[in-house]
Amino acid sequence: MNLWRKLACIILVVVVCASAAANWLAPAGYARQYREATNAAPSRSHWLGTDEIGRDRFARVLYGTRISLLLAPAAALLSTLMAALIGGLAGYLGGVWARLAMAVTDLFLSLPWLFLLITARALMPLNVSPLVSVLVTFLLLGLLGWTAAARVLCTTAGALRSADFVRQARAAGVPGQRLFWIHVMPNLKPVLYAQFWISIPVFILSEANLGILGLGVAEPMPSWGSLLKELEGLVSLGDEPWKFVPLLLLVLVVMSFQLLLSRHDEVAA
C-alpha cells in the first residue's frame, strides 16, 4: 500500500469515526435552531459557524456525513448485487438471454432518470418521516444504479462461459445452476468489488444532486446534498470560506474512495 492509499485510508477512517461519534462531538444536534445567531462565523460554540436559520454547521456536517457514508455503500451494495444477478446471469446464459438483458439495460440507461426520480418523489406519500425519506432516496438510487455495472459483468461472465475450466466442469456433468454459483460467480468477485467501490462516490454525488434539486433527504435531516445547497449563493463565498467544508469533505471522501478503488482495479485486472 503506497503513501496515497494509506492517506486515503486514514482520511476515511477519521471521517467515519467522527461521523459515528456525532452524538458526542456535537451534542446540540443537527436540527436545533439558534435563531439569535444565524449565519454566524466559526466560534468556540459553533466550530463551523451556523447556517441561515442558525443550525450548527459542524453538527450538520457530522450527521450529514453519517447519512451519506452509511447509505451510499448500502445503495452501492444493492445495485452491485442486482448487476451481478442480471449481468452475470445474462453473460453466463449468452445468446438470446444476453441480448435481451442488454436491451433492457440499454433501455434503462436511456431513460431520463432525473425526471423519473422527480416523478417518483411526487408520487410518494407526503407524510413520511425524514428517516424514511432518506432510506427511500438511497433505495431508489440503488435500484436504478445497476445498469452500467450489469454491462461490465455481462461481458466478463460471457468470457468466463467459454473459459477452459467452465467447459471442463460442464463436460464433467456439473449442472448449470451449480456451474453458475460455484464456478462463474466467484470469478466475478474482483469485478464486483470494483463496481461496488465505483458506485459509492457515484451515489454520494447523485444524492448531492438530488438534494440540490430539493429532492432526497427531507428537512431537518442533513445530507451532503442539502449542505452543498448553501453554496448556491455564489456571490459572497469568498467572504465565508467555512461554507466550503462540506464540499471539501465530499471531494476528500470521493478521492479517497477512488484511491482505494485503484487497488481493486489492479486486482480485477
Next chain:
Amino acid sequence: MRQPMARTYGKRLANLVICLGLLTAQVAAQAGGELNFCLRTEPKTFDPLKVEDDSSAAIRYLTGGVLVRVNRQTQELEPELARSWKVSKDGRQITFHLRSGVSFSDGTPFSAGDVAYTVEQLMDPALHSATGDAFRSGAGNVETKVISPTQILITFPASVAGLDRLFDQVAILSERSSKKERAVLGPFMLADYKPGATVLLKRNPNYWKTDEQGRKLPYLDSIRLDIQANRDVEMLRFKRGELDLINSLDSEYFDKLAVTSPQLVHDAGPSLDSEQLWFNEVAKAPIPAYKKNWFRSANFRRAISEGINREDLSRVIFHGHAQPAVGPFSPANKFWFNGKLRPQTYSPDAALKALQSDGFRLENGALKDKDGNEVVFSIITNAGSKTRERMAVLIQEDLQKIGIHVNVVTLDFPSLIERMTQSFDYEAIILGLTNVDLDPNGEMNVWLSSSENHQWNPQQKTPETAWEAEIDRLMRAQATSTDPKRRKEAFDRVQEIVVEQEPFIFLINRNALSAVSMAVHGAAPVILSPQTFWNADRLTVATK
C-alpha cells in the same frame, strides 16, 4: 497691448470651454444614454392585450400608452392620454376626454377611434385576455360610442367596481396603423428582439409628454433588457456595472450588496406580496377524516397561527426585510388595508390552551386529538424556493414546541399545483401571493367560494360555511358598489372575517427591495410594480 489682448481672448476661450462643458454635462444628465437591466423570463407576448407574465408586463409598461395611470408613488390615479374622465353613478359607464395632437410612434394620429378599437379587441372573448377579464362583471357586450375624436363613452353590461383604475393596464392600440401593436403611445418602442438574449427598446420620437421645462420626454435613448433567469449572474453583472438596476432583489442578495455598496440598495418597505400557509379543507380530499376535522376547525387553525413566530420568520429568513403579515391586504395598500387589524402575536402557551379546550392533549411531548390520533401533518412547498423551504423548517420547530410534528416536503412546481388544484392530495401548503392590483376586485377569484382559486376549498357549489357565505356576500356587494366608502366598509369586514377564521394563515409581507446604480438619476424605488422604473420616461443614465 498684444499680451493683454491675448490674455483676454484666453480668458474668454476658457470661459467658453467651461460653459460648453457645463452645458454638455447638463444635457448628458437630461438626455441620452441607455438603461440596462434584466428580465427574469422570456416575454411571452408583445401584444399588450395578451399580457400575463411579468416580463411582458414590464415591456407593456414601458411601451404602452394608457388613458389613466396609477401613480406608483402616491397610489393615486392620474390622467395620461385622457385629460379627464367620469364614471357614471351606476358604475357601468365611463366617459373619457382625450388629449388632442397625440401620435403613435409610427406617426399615426391618436383619436377616440383607437380607444374604441382597443376596448373591442380587449373584450373579444376569443382573445382570452387576462386584462380584459378584470372588466367582465356581467353577461353581455361592452359598447363603445365615439362622441367626437377626443371623447368616447364606454358602456359595460354591469357595474364594474374600480372601473377607472382598471384602465391603468390597458395600452391603447392603433386602429389604422399597419404596424399594429408595434405602433405605441408610450415613452419607448420595440426596436429589436433577440429571443433568449435581449429586448431593445428605443425612444418613441412621437411621445406626447414633456417635462416641467417643456423638454420632450423620455430622456433616455434606449432601454436594453437582457433575458437572464439566473439571479447570481444578474447580481454579478450589476456589481460589475454592466446592469443599471435590479428591479426586485432577495433579502439575502440585498444584505450582501448593502455591506459593500449601501448607497445602491433600496428598501421601499412592505410590498403587496404575501406568503401564507393554508390547510386542505376540501371535503373530497384523499386524507384521513380526523385530519379533515382538524383542518376545518377554526380553533385549530387559529392555534397553529398563534404557534408560529412571525417575527422570527421576518428576522431570520428575510433578514428583517419583511413584516409579520396581518391579513389579506398588506399595510402597504394605503386605502384598502383595514388599519384596525394587528398581526397575530406568537404565543405557544395560548395556542396549546386553545387546542386543549378543543380536546387535544399533550402526551410525552406529542399532541394527540380526543380520539388519540397524534397530530402530524405535512407542509408542502415548491422545490427551489429557499425562503419558503426555510419558513417551513422554522414553522416545523415552532410547532414542535406544542407537540405537533410537521413533515416538510418540497415538490417540483407542477406536482404541487396538481395536488393543489386537481387531486387535492395534500395537508398544508406554503405559497405566496403576488399582488399587482391595489383594488380588492383583483382578488375576487380568491375570496369567492365558487372560485377556482379559493385555494383551501375551491369551487364550492354553495358556501360550505356561514363565514364563507358572508365573505361571498360582502365581496359581491363591494364589487357592485361604486361608492368607495361602502366598498371599503365591506372589504374591511372581509379582512376581519379572514383574520378570525384564518383559512389562510398569513405569515409575512415581503419588503420591496431593489438596487439602482449610481449612474442612474431620477430613480425613486417604490413598492408597486415596476418598483424601480415606474418613472422610466424621466430617468437618465450617466455615460458609462
